[in-house]
Amino acid sequence: MRINVLQHTPNEGPGTIKRWAQQNHHDLYIYHPYQFGVLPTAEETDFLVVLGGPMSPNDSFAWIMKERQLIQTLMEQGKPIFGTCYGAQQIAKTLGYAVTKAPYKEVGWAPVYLQSTVIPGVPPQLMALHWHEEMFEIPREAERLFSSDLVKNQGFILNGNILGLQFHFEPEAEDIREIVINDAEYARHHNALQQSPEEILQMAIPPENRNVMFHLLDFITK
Template sequence: MKVNILQHTPDEGPGAIADWIHQNQHQMSIYYPAQFGVLPDVNDSDMLIILGGPMSANDNSSWIKAERRLISQMIDQNKPILGICFGAQQMAKVLGATVSDSHVKEVGWAPVYLKTNQIEGLASELVVLHWHQETFEIPKGATLLYSSEHLLNQGFIKNNLIGLQFHLEPKASNVHEMIINDYPYLANSVFHQSQADILHHQISEQNHTNLFKFLDYIAKK
């Protein structure tokens, strides 16, 4: 399987997603559309992973619009997509939903709560990394996947499409990259966590276990 990853900023890489790809002996290619303006061809993509980034899905950059065209083509060909943070917001817009300011800034570690049993074996609660201030509506025909204390719409699932507002993919080294490069973004977070709080938080194995379950599910759907 050819798994194409869209990475939008240097400090938000695939993390444990790459482990799943390698363990399953899939082929991985990483594209950087914000930097180079290049996207994979839909006919050369068996699965698409869309990572996060500091930009907004409501921005008018040509590459953001081109990325949504690719998402639409993937959906038309019934190919699986996992979107994370900005990636999930891009998916939501393609599916006709609105992306807007959430009026609460979530940056740091906090729990999300499972809202559907559509995928078997998922943990009912996960402590995940949040790094966002925008949110999406749940697209028509999709199911609410997760909520948090401060934000209702933390994830959605629709057939072989999964969008997550939060991050399950980071390893400790990825969190370190995010902190040293983007630490000013912690200001005014509702969680009031310091750089040290976020860096020293122990990442639960459940995060990557659940991430792998999502990837297995959409790959086989």
């Protein structure tokens, strides 16, 4: 299977998604449309991963519109799609739903709570990394998958093969270091979680996060 990854900033890479691809002997291709304007075609995509980034789906960059065209085509073809943070917002926006300011800016570690049993075997509560101040509207066609204490819409599942998460399960320790050292200022201002960059770095990644990430990817690509 060819996995095409859309990466939107140098410090937010695929993390454990890359490990999952290697473990399952899939080919992984990483695109940087924000820098090069290059996107894969639907024909050469078996599974699309749309990562996070500092931009908003409400921005008017041409490459953002082209991403949504690709997402729409893949949806019509019934191919699996995973989006995290900005990526999940892009999926919702493609479906015609709003992306707006969240009631709280969440930056740091906070629990998320399972809201659906559509994916069996997911723990009822998990500790996730949050790095956002916008949120998606849950598509009517989809089912809410996760919520947090501060932001209700944290995840959705659609048609069994399209998954959007507002938070991050994919980073490994070195990924979190890269996020924090390059974007520390974002955590310092108006952060409802009131965690400093140093506190975010001190938190050990729960070992179940990788297992859950693998489980979710297995489910939508089965």
